[in-house]
Amino acid sequence: MTLETRELRKAFGGVVAIDGADVEFLPGKVNALIGPNGSGKTTFFNCVTGMIKPDSGSVLFGGRDLTGKAPHVVARAGVGRTFQLCRVFPRMTAVENVLAAVRPGGLVHGLRSAHRRNETERAHGWLTRLGIEHLADAEARNMSWGQQKLLELAGVLMAEPDTILLDEPAGGVNPALLDRIGTLVRELNAEGRTFVIVEHNMDLVMSISDHIVVFDRGRPIAAGPPAEIRADERVLGAYLGV
Amino acid sequence: MSEIELVDVQAGYGRAAPVLRGFSVEVPAGTVVCLVGPNGAGKSTVLKVASGLLGPRSGKVMVGGKDMTGAGPQKMLAEGVALVLQGHSVFREMTVEENVLLGGYTLTDKAKRAKRAAFVKELFPVVGERWHSLAGLLSGGQQKQVEFARSLMVDPKVVLLDEPSMGLDPKATSTIFEQVVRMRDAGTAVLLVEQNARRALQTADLGCVLDLGRVHISGPAADLLADPQLGELYLGGRPAEKPPVV
Amino acid sequence: MAILVFPSLAPNPYILSSGVIVLNWAVLATSWNFVGGFTGYISLGHGALAGLGGYATGLLITKADMPSFVALIAAAVLVAALAVPIGFAALRVRGASFVIVSIALVLILLLVFQSWSSVTGGSRGLVVPRPFPGMLRPEHHRVFFFLYGGLLLLALATWWLLDRSRFGMGLKAIREDEDKAESLGTPTFAYKLTVFVISAAFTALAGGLYALWFGDLDPVFQFSVLTGSYIVLMALLGGVRNLYGPVLGAIVVGIALEYFKVEFGNTPLHLVTTGLLLGLVVMFMPDGVIPSVTALVQRLRNREQSSIREVTAADLAEQRKREREGANS
Amino acid sequence: ACGGGGDDEEGGGSGDPIVVGISLPLTGDFSEPGKGVQEGYEAWAKITNDKGGLLGRQIELKILDDQSNADRVVADYEQLIGSDQVDLVVGPFSTRLVVPSARVAQEYGMLFVEPAGAAAEVFNQGFKNLFYAAPAVADDHYNHLAEYLLALPAGQKPATVAYAAMDDPFAQGTAYGLKKKLEAGGVKTVVNEVYPPNTTDFGSIAAKIAAAKPDMVVGGSQYQDGVNLIVALQQLNYQPKLAAFSTAPTSPEFAKAIGNKTEGILSPTGYSQDAPYESNKEFVEKFKAQFGKVPEEDQANGYTTGQVVAAAVQAAGCAEQGECQQKLIDWLHGNTVDTVVGPLKWDATGKPQGAHMIQQWIGDDIKIVLPADAKEADMVYPKPAW
Amino acid sequence: MLVFQSVVLGLLLGGLYALLAAGLTLYFGIMRVVMIAHSAFLILAAYLAWWTNDRLGIDPLLSMVVTVPLFFGAGVLLQRGLLSRLRPATLTMMSVLITFAIALIIEGLLGYAFTGTQRRIQLGYGTASFELFGARVAVVKLIAFGLAVVSLACLYVLMKRTQFGWALRATIQHPDAARLVGIDTERTAGFGFGLGLATAAVGGTALSLDTTIYPSLHWHWIGPLMAIIVVGGLGSVPGAAAAALVLGLAQSLLQIPMGATWAQTVFYVALFATLAVRPQGFFGGRLAQRF
Ligand SMILES: Nc1ncnc2c1ncn2[C@@H]1O[C@H](COP(=O)(O)OP(=O)(O)OP(=O)(O)O)[C@@H](O)[C@H]1O
Ligand SMILES: Nc1ncnc2c1ncn2[C@@H]1O[C@H](COP(=O)(O)OP(=O)(O)OP(=O)(O)O)[C@@H](O)[C@H]1O
Numbered sequence A: 001m002t003l004e005t006r007e008l009r010k011a012f013g014g015v016v017a018i019d020g021a022d023v024e025f026l027p028g029k030v031n032a033l034i035g036p037n038g039s040g041k042t043t044f045f046n047c048v049t050g051m052i053k054p055d056s057g058s059v060l061f062g063g064r065d066l067t068g069k070a071p072h073v074v075a076r077a078g079v080g081r082t083f084q085l086c087r088v089f090p091r092m093t094a095v096e097n098v099l100a101a102v103r104p105g106g107l108v109h110g111l112r113s114a115h116r117r118n119e120t121e122r123a124h125g126w127l128t129r130l131g132i133e134h135l136a137d138a139e140a141r142n143m144s145w146g147q148q149k150l151l152e153l154a155g156v157l158m159a160e161p162d163t164i165l166l167d168e169p170a171g172g173v174n175p176a177l178l179d180r181i182g183t184l185v186r187e188l189n190a191e192g193r194t195f196v197i198v199e200h201n202m203d204l205v206m207s208i209s210d211h212i213v214v215f216d217r218g219r220p221i222a223a224g225p226p227a228e229i230r231a232d233e234r235v236l237g238a239y240l241g242v
Numbered sequence B: 001m002s003e004i005e006l007v008d009v010q011a012g013y014g015r016a017a018p019v020l021r022g023f024s025v026e027v028p029a030g031t032v033v034c035l036v037g038p039n040g041a042g043k044s045t046v047l048k049v050a051s052g053l054l055g056p057r058s059g060k061v062m063v064g065g066k067d068m069t070g071a072g073p074q075k076m077l078a079e080g081v082a083l084v085l086q087g088h089s090v091f092r093e094m095t096v097e098e099n100v101l102l103g104g105y106t107l108t109d110k111a112k113r114a115k116r117a118a119f120v121k122e123l124f125p126v127v128g129e130r131w132h133s134l135a136g137l138l139s140g141g142q143q144k145q146v147e148f149a150r151s152l153m154v155d156p157k158v159v160l161l162d163e164p165s166m167g168l169d170p171k172a173t174s175t176i177f178e179q180v181v182r183m184r185d186a187g188t189a190v191l192l193v194e195q196n197a198r199r200a201l202q203t204a205d206l207g208c209v210l211d212l213g214r215v216h217i218s219g220p221a222a223d224l225l226a227d228p229q230l231g232e233l234y235l236g237g238r239p240a241e242k243p244p245v246v
Numbered sequence C: 001m002a003i004l005v006f007p008s009l010a011p012n013p014y015i016l017s018s019g020v021i022v023l024n025w026a027v028l029a030t031s032w033n034f035v036g037g038f039t040g041y042i043s044l045g046h047g048a049l050a051g052l053g054g055y056a057t058g059l060l061i062t063k064a065d066m067p068s069f070v071a072l073i074a075a076a077v078l079v080a081a082l083a084v085p086i087g088f089a090a091l092r093v094r095g096a097s098f099v100i101v102s103i104a105l106v107l108i109l110l111l112v113f114q115s116w117s118s119v120t121g122g123s124r125g126l127v128v129p130r131p132f133p134g135m136l137r138p139e140h141h142r143v144f145f146f147l148y149g150g151l152l153l154l155a156l157a158t159w160w161l162l163d164r165s166r167f168g169m170g171l172k173a174i175r176e177d178e179d180k181a182e183s184l185g186t187p188t189f190a191y192k193l194t195v196f197v198i199s200a201a202f203t204a205l206a207g208g209l210y211a212l213w214f215g216d217l218d219p220v221f222q223f224s225v226l227t228g229s230y231i232v233l234m235a236l237l238g239g240v241r242n243l244y245g246p247v248l249g250a251i252v253v254g255i256a257l258e259y260f261k262v263e264f265g266n267t268p269l270h271l272v273t274t275g276l277l278l279g280l281v282v283m284f285m286p287d288g289v290i291p292s293v294t295a296l297v298q299r300l301r302n303r304e305q306s307s308i309r310e311v312t313a314a315d316l317a318e319q320r321k322r323e324r325e326g327a328n329s
Numbered sequence D: 001a002c003g004g005g006g007d008d009e010e011g012g013g014s015g016d017p018i019v020v021g022i023s024l025p026l027t028g029d030f031s032e033p034g035k036g037v038q039e040g041y042e043a044w045a046k047i048t049n050d051k052g053g054l055l056g057r058q059i060e061l062k063i064l065d066d067q068s069n070a071d072r073v074v075a076d077y078e079q080l081i082g083s084d085q086v087d088l089v090v091g092p093f094s095t096r097l098v099v100p101s102a103r104v105a106q107e108y109g110m111l112f113v114e115p116a117g118a119a120a121e122v123f124n125q126g127f128k129n130l131f132y133a134a135p136a137v138a139d140d141h142y143n144h145l146a147e148y149l150l151a152l153p154a155g156q157k158p159a160t161v162a163y164a165a166m167d168d169p170f171a172q173g174t175a176y177g178l179k180k181k182l183e184a185g186g187v188k189t190v191v192n193e194v195y196p197p198n199t200t201d202f203g204s205i206a207a208k209i210a211a212a213k214p215d216m217v218v219g220g221s222q223y224q225d226g227v228n229l230i231v232a233l234q235q236l237n238y239q240p241k242l243a244a245f246s247t248a249p250t251s252p253e254f255a256k257a258i259g260n261k262t263e264g265i266l267s268p269t270g271y272s273q274d275a276p277y278e279s280n281k282e283f284v285e286k287f288k289a290q291f292g293k294v295p296e297e298d299q300a301n302g303y304t305t306g307q308v309v310a311a312a313v314q315a316a317g318c319a320e321q322g323e324c325q326q327k328l329i330d331w332l333h334g335n336t337v338d339t340v341v342g343p344l345k346w347d348a349t350g351k352p353q354g355a356h357m358i359q360q361w362i363g364d365d366i367k368i369v370l371p372a373d374a375k376e377a378d379m380v381y382p383k384p385a386w
Numbered sequence E: 001m002l003v004f005q006s007v008v009l010g011l012l013l014g015g016l017y018a019l020l021a022a023g024l025t026l027y028f029g030i031m032r033v034v035m036i037a038h039s040a041f042l043i044l045a046a047y048l049a050w051w052t053n054d055r056l057g058i059d060p061l062l063s064m065v066v067t068v069p070l071f072f073g074a075g076v077l078l079q080r081g082l083l084s085r086l087r088p089a090t091l092t093m094m095s096v097l098i099t100f101a102i103a104l105i106i107e108g109l110l111g112y113a114f115t116g117t118q119r120r121i122q123l124g125y126g127t128a129s130f131e132l133f134g135a136r137v138a139v140v141k142l143i144a145f146g147l148a149v150v151s152l153a154c155l156y157v158l159m160k161r162t163q164f165g166w167a168l169r170a171t172i173q174h175p176d177a178a179r180l181v182g183i184d185t186e187r188t189a190g191f192g193f194g195l196g197l198a199t200a201a202v203g204g205t206a207l208s209l210d211t212t213i214y215p216s217l218h219w220h221w222i223g224p225l226m227a228i229i230v231v232g233g234l235g236s237v238p239g240a241a242a243a244a245l246v247l248g249l250a251q252s253l254l255q256i257p258m259g260a261t262w263a264q265t266v267f268y269v270a271l272f273a274t275l276a277v278r279p280q281g282f283f284g285g286r287l288a289q290r291f
């Protein structure tokens, strides 16, 4: 399903964080969203996922208007996300952290056991794929920064959203693992998931994304495949600092 | 003589098993030592011990030849050891101005403080632009820049940096690495933890790979960079550069 | 089990009545734990919900001429309904603000019930007619002991059901990080409100039962911050993450309260001892007795046991390679 | 199970003492009057024991603290009757606590004489075992004053009155008893304020009263709120022709508390140290010897309660749980008891049939001015400025 | 006439509220500590003032010479000994309970030492008053108001203009980072708490001049004070002062039509209205962050 925004705008007092952004992400592809610090990427994610209400404009997901909907509604519509300042449930173990992402449907469903066999197995599966299976029973608060980052990712994947927004998944993650995350993203993408990734690690961005949107001062200044972006002068000037 | 030296340090949190198990490192003046390792290896813990935030269970922390084992961060700072924390450590509900000026908390000379403030403002334009907004409202990368600016308010003899480039855009990352080089050239000892490992090792003089709380290997940064096995295990690399797996 | 045999073992009606009081605390603490334990919202205002339950029961009997136990159920339903708007206001805010709101709830209700004397009887109090007129006092205690026992079992069963359910998992996620939980698709506000209403209903049942048992309601005692804080103390002491924690806490604190009264009866030192007890719990066992003891036992059994299995990067790489090979073959 | 007698109760054996169970607010809101009542009880036990006890048995008091809390008071009587198996129980302090504790006593079939449940609702709960050991219930405290004022010639009669009463059955009862009578006599009410028991700031209430400039101000007060209200009125320089406050002015610290500006302030009282009743002289004298001070109303109430119970026990010739209790109750319903506050008798609900005296601050002392047959001084009206 | 008199009374009352709320603002907004025991300390100070006056016959205002430093010291000890040992993650919640425990202990000890009797200082000038545009102003109330104004001004200057204020706020927001810039966090936090309690000493003395005190009186103050700091915006001293004045005035004026009891509800109505409309408070509250 296509995730797109029309004329999205959000200002905090005098600071215009998003300034009439028209963005369309390609469904079924790995999209990247890049831009200098403070260009509004996180705010854009926040507006899309309902964490903050945009001043004007709209957010459409597969044609459905999600503007100003509560975060859980957006999540249920199929948009999952991670946070830049990594957020996990500190006093739950890694497995519980992942299991917490399973959301109940109706009442009966909600009263079912949270530790059903197949789901626990699936949770372990994600931990294994992210290389933190050995931490399965450790409480999240005792983990290092990078471990928490991976755990958060595992949680989002468990919820099996259609589109996954990642805010700096590489921040603080060991480069060896990073390759693995890159591979994982491609694998999942092959399984049909759409990704939107905010990232400053250009190596990662260029190697895994199909489509890149560049933000500057709250609005997209360029969009296209990596090769094209790499050559775009505006991008070079605004972001890559060459 | 090394500006800072950790000797056979054991350290950990609470009652849990130790995180560092006999870790040693030394950073001579005018040198950048880069510490790399997988997530959870104990890199941040090393810096916490070196800065006095965490007392070692055994082993020694020497600063400028003086035994400073067990000293708190305040004493360490007085000896010229400064740490920039990993993650986000701005004072969220204070303005950028207050944050930056607090970096010079120990400076008694007002004029000097003002001069340093002007300097960091120039270095990181964002800091000047958002001088009066609350730091907690800045974007992640902007906060990181404020933090770095804050730490530049004093010029310590030993600088400990915990992933300073995390979340920064390429421009700001370059500024930071330039600063690291500048500090080294001014004779500061820099202990740098980075996940942007290749770039960090290119800047560093010495490298040290940490795994499970022990030194896995250490030596001149260039040698580590060239080691293919280390590359695969710790430094990652674009698929194209990976040595072919046979 | 213990509940069944206690009445026949109790040497005299006084002990039996103390047993009823302790069970009342146990139900209150367990009901509180629906909110406090799952969502981490600490309410000092649950005393007021119990008071509401009591008054509602009393007023339904006296003003609407309902039979006692019908009134009890109706009162619980009424309080649950009232908990919706209360929760709506209170649950909008988190942490410290919520505590303030919960204290304010008690103080407001105290003012209202004290001042609105035409309906509530004001500070003259409200006399609730006996459900079993003519029954002798010891027999009366015995009946209520079993009623409370049943209510406690019901509350415990409900808590247990929620604890292991997905709904409970969602609530615990709220306790840990509310924004994160919401972004994972948990309708946090609806969850909080639901569990608050459940908690209010059980609390009101306990309060209503108390009104029937005790017979006299006085706003000063029904709407007291102290009641709420005893409840918190009990739940915290036993351990809020544990099914039996609040019950254990209620037994310990309930008995301690009686004991202090007998020991220091004629001085205000009972306040001091309660304060010290609360302080000690907060400082040294913030997770409660049950978790602290389990942790201690575990530590004694195998020291330095860590739940983190340690692997080096090389091990991981090795493991990964094996996986890949496994997948290929 | 509550059939009474254990092994230790073998009829009226003169060896074992008569245990009297009491719960009193020794801490909490009512602790001060609670302690006063306690002293009254202790004086009664000592004086009686010194004279050889009751039915030849010594009296032993068992006093528990109810922390001014209704839950506690019930638990206390539960413990006293059910667990400690006391022979007799007598009442606690304050109306709020009397009703719940009387119910416990009733359900165990015990006689319940109480020193402090003066409010009307104590007597409409249908208790058959309860007796209030004081001359009058709250509503009747000001009866003599009302008669006096309504009898004044038209020109002198106060035309407007302000009432301020604590939201407490007793305190409100006193003020509203007077209000009802004065209103019936055509005296206009210009301010009618009720404040919660814990009020400490009386500025606004005083401002309202001062602004209405009534001829007379009536305070339905306990001790401290009365003092506070008077001080607040004085701060606003309001000068009424008459000022009457329940309870507060009779306290020994009253004069100092309001800066000695007491002249002319009225108060109803159920007890006077100088009252001519026979037992009173003995009481005042021996109380002074025991406690080194003169007894006040609270002490007298406690003592009176003791006297009432003792009279019943003497007449019935028994004192233990069980059937004896009904004998005691029946006797009190049919007889008059002489006490330190005068002869007392009760209607079927346990309500005493009398009125309070009215005292007034004259010079540096508070003196009885009404009723005429008991007066120590003439009423000063209108009162001088304060 | 009555209205004007009520306005005067309301403002004087509001001043006292402002002073009492100031300490709470300090702990709550700046230190993330919900200090339930603040009003208990207030009553304690009032008792000490009463006691010095009763025993030594000296003016209660003089007792501040002792109580202010004493309370400051107690605050430092409290912070170091208890609050600093709580886990940061649960600080807010646990601080509620630990300070609640302290409040109980203080109430119990006060009851033990002085019994539950209501006390009031008897001052020579207790009933003195003067006329101001037709309204009477009691001298004691004016003194209390003056104390409030002076202490609030000092507090504001201290927090905003001195390095101590900055260090205190930094300490609370990120202790590790604060230590790393060279702040002695333990001492700073201790001093911050001491400062809060010192305001309780001043407030208690002011309170004792013109009101009755008894050990359980502090419950009576908690509600209105909490409401004031929420309405004023957590952590903002000027906000608390403004809210206190407005609410004090409102309470005083509402007493004319509604009577003393119902007028008290104005605090709670304001509290709920604030939370519904502007959870960060009406007068201060810079960061719209939810706690
Ligand atoms: N709650 C807020 N209040 C005020 N300003 C805000 C708020 N949130 C974000 N901003 C401002 O909006 C702008 C965009 O911030 P945002 O976090 O979206 O940037 P970003 O692109 O994610 O940057 P980074 O790469 O550093 O994470 C910044 O200037 C920031 O200061
Ligand atoms: N506060 C803490 N309490 C308990 N254990 C901790 C704590 N902080 C870290 N650890 C544990 O110590 C180990 C080392 O953590 P440290 O933060 O030093 O790792 P790191 O090398 O900096 O990792 P990263 O690259 O992810 O930041 C980890 O296994 C982690 O689980």
Ligand SMILES: [Mg+2]
Binding pocket: A041, A042, A043, A084, B139, B140, B141
């Ligand atoms: Mg961002």
Ligand SMILES: [Mg+2]
Binding pocket: A144, A145, A146, B043, B044, B045, B086, B162
């Ligand atoms: Mg780290």
